[in-house]
Amino acid sequence: MSDNTQPRTRVRLRDVADLVGVTAAAASMALADSPRISDKTKRAVRAAATQLGYVPSSAGRALRSQRAGAIALIVPNTTQHVFGHSYFMHVLTGVSSVANERDTQVLVSTNPDEAHGLAAYERVMRSKSADGAIVTSAAVTDLNVERLSQSGLPVVLIGNFPYLSTSVSVGIDDVGASRSITEHLIEVHGRTRLLHVTGPMDHQTAIDRREGFLAAVAAHDLADASRVVEGDFSEEAGRDAVLGLGRDLTGFDGIVFANDDMAFGGLRALKSLGVSVPQDISIVGFDDFGLSRLTTPGITTVRVPAERMARVATERLFDLIEGSKPGPSHQELAVTLVLRESCGCESKADDA
Numbered sequence: 001m002s003d004n005t006q007p008r009t010r011v012r013l014r015d016v017a018d019l020v021g022v023t024a025a026a027a028s029m030a031l032a033d034s035p036r037i038s039d040k041t042k043r044a045v046r047a048a049a050t051q052l053g054y055v056p057s058s059a060g061r062a063l064r065s066q067r068a069g070a071i072a073l074i075v076p077n078t079t080q081h082v083f084g085h086s087y088f089m090h091v092l093t094g095v096s097s098v099a100n101e102r103d104t105q106v107l108v109s110t111n112p113d114e115a116h117g118l119a120a121y122e123r124v125m126r127s128k129s130a131d132g133a134i135v136t137s138a139a140v141t142d143l144n145v146e147r148l149s150q151s152g153l154p155v156v157l158i159g160n161f162p163y164l165s166t167s168v169s170v171g172i173d174d175v176g177a178s179r180s181i182t183e184h185l186i187e188v189h190g191r192t193r194l195l196h197v198t199g200p201m202d203h204q205t206a207i208d209r210r211e212g213f214l215a216a217v218a219a220h221d222l223a224d225a226s227r228v229v230e231g232d233f234s235e236e237a238g239r240d241a242v243l244g245l246g247r248d249l250t251g252f253d254g255i256v257f258a259n260d261d262m263a264f265g266g267l268r269a270l271k272s273l274g275v276s277v278p279q280d281i282s283i284v285g286f287d288d289f290g291l292s293r294l295t296t297p298g299i300t301t302v303r304v305p306a307e308r309m310a311r312v313a314t315e316r317l318f319d320l321i322e323g324s325k326p327g328p329s330h331q332e333l334a335v336t337l338v339l340r341e342s343c344g345c346e347s348k349a350d351d352a
Contacts, residue, residue, distance in 0.1 A: 011054045019048040070105035071095075071317060072130035074148070076120045076138050077110060085233075085261075086289040087306055091136055091158065094310025102318060104131075121148050132317045134158060134310070139202040154320035156313045160204050160330075168320065169330045170313040174205055177302045177335045178212025181284050182256050184300070184337065186220050189282050189344045191254030194226045197241040197266065199233045199258040206233075209258045209286060227252075231262050238265030242273075249273070253281055254343075260285035260292040263299050267342070278344040288338050298340030298347050305333050 017027035022041060030037045030045035037045075048054075073095050075088060092108070099106045107130055109120045121144045124130050132154035138145045140163070149155050149167045157169040185191040196213040199206030210228060217226040229244070231237030238257055242249065242265075257263035263285030270277055277283055277297060285292050285301040292299035312331065339345040 011052045013054070015052055016045060016048045016054050019052065020044045068129050068131050069103075070107050070130050071099060071314070071321075072107045072109050072124045072133040074109045074120050074124060074133050074135045076135075076142060076144070086291070087287065088137075090289060090306035091310040094307040095134060095314045098311050098314035098318070124148075125151055125153065132156070132321045134313050134317055136310075137203070139200075140204050140207070141202050154317060156317040156320065158309055158313050160208060162204070166329055168316055170309050170316065171330070171332060172304060172309070172335050173332055174208035175212040175215070177337075178209040178256070178258075178286070179216045180212075180337060181286070181300070181302055182213050182216035183220070184339075185254045185256065185282055185284060185343060186216065186222065189254070189278070191282055192222055192225060193252045194222065194254045194256060195241075195245075195252045196226070196228045196256045197231045197238060197258060197262050198228060199231060199262075201230055206258055213256050231258065233259050233261060235261045235265035235268075238262030238267075239269040240265075242266045242269035249275070249281075255281060255283045257283065257285045260287045260289065260299060260301055263301070263342075264291055264295060267295060267299065277342055282343045284343050288336075292338075292340065295342075297342045300340045300343040300345060301338050303336040303338050305335070309333055 013027055014024050017024045020027065020041070022030075022045070026037060026041065027045050030042045031049065033042065073092065092106075096106050107124070109123045111119045124133055125148065130153075133148065134156050135145055135148065136158035138157070138159070145157065145161070146164055149157075149164060155167065157164070157167055158171065159169065160171045160174065161167060161169050182194065182196075185194065194213075194217055196210060198210045201207060201210075213226075213228070214223070217223050229241050231241055238261065241262070242255075245252075255266060257266055263283055266283060267277060270281060270283070275281055283299065285299045286304070287306075288301045288303035289306065292301045312333065316331075340347045
């Protein structure tokens with residue numbers, strides 16, 4: 001018995017136009033909601049497209065509009081660093097969700113190694129493969145951010161970039177949030193001898209969180225009894241900061257870590273030394289990307305809306321690409337203080 005099944009032919013724009021009795025150009029403008037086409041014709045073209053099962057080609061749309069049909073997420077770090085930290089997963093989720101709504105691809109550009117800091121930017125600028133770019137986790141010493149911003153490509157930055165005041169950016173008030181969580185230890189739990197473990201000091205996030213800590217201890221006349229040591233946002237840095245204190249550890253009753261990874265490393269180190277948290281030392285972190293709610297005790301922290309920041313940044317990028325007014329150059333999103341047992345509070349039932 002012969003098989004009379006024929007392969008399905010792809011429906012073309014011309015087929016939709018012929019069914020309605022208009023030109024292919026008119027059908028294309030109708031589907032694009034052009035004001036040059038009447039509402040009656042638009043309805044007829046859309047109905048015909050639905051009837052025939054016509055699916056517009058994103059590549060064709062991009063070609064006609066002289067656009068790449070993609071946006072880039074530039075993270076000037078190595079791939080291992082990026083995909084090893086939950087922050088970037090939240091950012092990628094936020095960017096991708098908005099891009100998917102716009103039927104747009106997301107290109108992730110990273111550096112092959114620490115010695116090739118230009119690669120993530122050059123790949124996007126030279127290839128012209130993206131209509132715009134989002135940059136996150138760039139160091140304050142990274143001059144390529146400014147270079148990219150001046151290249152003519154629409155760009156939105158995630159984070160705080162005070163040295164690029166005219167660039168469009170989305171972030172949080174790291175200074176205010178760090179001051180608030182430090183003051184929580186002082187005012188609620190009576191901690192008076194505080195240690196702050198910073199992130200890498202070539203990043204604005206670490207600079208701002210240190211500034212918030214210093215502002216809090218200064219306001220309560222505790223600066224002389226406080227100390228700052230530099231970390232790098234890794235679990236190992238938190239552990240090493242605690243172990244490196246040696247006998248000086250007994251001089252502190254509270255530790256403010258600049259992120260939760262370091263707080264987790266510090267918590268493990270304190271346990272290994274037989275130091276009880278929070279009875280002997282209260283600790284707090286920053287970010288709340290998941291780790292802090294899984295420890296024992298749970299880590300008090302600042303909840304950063306990373307996914308929402310990425311969504312807002314991506315929406316603003318599309319505004320720039322489409323020529324819309326971007327609004328204020330910098331937009332700050334609110335954060336939340338999440339109280340758990342590591343500081344001495346009872347955990348709240350908001351960790352689902």
